[in-house]
Amino acid sequence: MLVLGQTVNQSASAAESRYGATAPKLAEQQSSVGGPTPTTVAEMWSAWCARCHADDGSGKVKEPTITVEPMDFTECKVTTPEPDADWARAIAKGGPGVGLSPEMPGFEDSLTREQISGFVKHMRGFCKEARWPSGNANFPRPIITEKAFPENEFLLLPVVSHATEPSSASATDVGLVAVYERRIGRRAMYEVGIPFYNWDFQTSRASAIGDLAVAIKYAAYASTTTPRIVSFGLEATLPTGELYKGFGKGTVVFEPFIAAGTMVGDWYVQAHGKVELPVDTLVDRAYLYNVYVGRDTSAAPNTWTLGVELNGENRELWVTPQIRKGLTGTGALAASLGASIPVKYRGERVVSWVGYLLWEFLEPLRARR
């Protein structure tokens, strides 16, 4: 319990709640020196946050007392992809808790948990535009399952598999897909991906590029508060692949898909299904589905996240356990590593190492000075 004039024991308060002191509301206490302490969140914002963040949340104050200008909370594009939990953590632990500047002080010993979530709610009001999907549904990206939340990201996805065929020597195949994702407006996103391959070809190694993929995605159902999202998309692969080397489908393929995500307790659940419809009817259709379940090991943006995917394609099925880690304090750079293990047709299919390196290019990589 925290009462005015008493000492807060750090470890005790940390054990009692995730963030913040469990306390009778400080705001109800009267200050002995000045006037009454602020009581509403808006008053508290003006008294305690506006000195650095400005009354309107823009971060533009007349006489800054800090060297780093905080981000503009009225800019929906920047603020809405942030999950509430990251903001609550920033308020509780201060900037370093989320990889940002230590000029943002920690309030965990002076505010209650309810007050901290009250601030987060208040801050959400700085974005005046409707229909921006809540960052609470901005889950860690699985390796294979398409994410429903629209992103501004650059990705490199390597695939390495090693086959030992009875007839020939062992062979290592390497693939690398480079993907650029960019949000359009509040709910849409486009994506361009190009795969590269390098593999054992007879007695030497050969390289090729595969089919260029372009896609658009639209978050059709996205809550502005809760962690639930459903997106639809259409992907098209163009026959840029070097077919004579065995890469590419040799035809345009249209791939309508659906991607969805929610949270069940502390678990992220993400699902993705798509149909591959080749224009050339001689090429087979394919049905793909992916389901991901995972959870963070801590609340920091650079946490380890453990997850597992089921990846189905027609009759085939793989299971892909994986581990993900934010590489900078803000989590703007992240890497994931997993192994895709065949569940069916195990005699013919091999294990592939899969993963990604991801860069959210609108997020700060690290704290500014």
Next chain:
Amino acid sequence: MGRLFALGILGTIACAALASAAFAQAGSVTGTITTTAKSLAPVRVTIDQKVCGAELADQAVVVDAQGRLANAVVVLTGVKPFDSLTLAQGKRAAAAEPTITNDKCAFAPRVQIARPNANVKTTSKDPILHTTNAQLENGRTLFNVALPIAGLTITKPIGNAGNVRLSCNTHPWMRGWLVVTADAAVVTGADGRFSIDNVPPGTYELRFWHEALKSAPQRITVAAGKPTDLTVQMK
């Protein structure tokens, strides 16, 4: 059980006897820190004037009319300040748990000594938001805690941080220092005086620290039963 208990009591008595024997032979180091540096012009306050006032003394150099310097730290290396060794009568000694008070938009005291791994308390008397931002010499922030209301006390571990610079991110002129040391150390008072008592006879190094001024370390010899007094100028 009973026997062990008795032994414990005996042990305590023996220790106390030894300690007082050491005291009897101890010497002390006293002195005055002076400077030719002048006090600084006051800081003009433009933020929270209702609480802070329109002007505040710049305490980076606190010097009296005779040139005697306050807030200088004197460290006697080689003497570990055991609990049994009382330090610095009359002057500010190292508190087990120093408290940093935000008072009228200044850190009070401006300069304190903390023991390694001490729990440092920070509190505020002002009804406005202060932050106690503790930075290491390399610029890394050890902690930065918000003190939105008066009367709240927050405790943070200091580790073995060396010289810690305190600042407030809502009142940029505010400055304070924690000198974290396991050695015997004291802060000079307004009269520039310091004294380190109960120092076992021997040769030591005496070091001086001030946030804005410097002075070279000195080698001193402490004899039993009499004070070693010196005057040191910091530039």
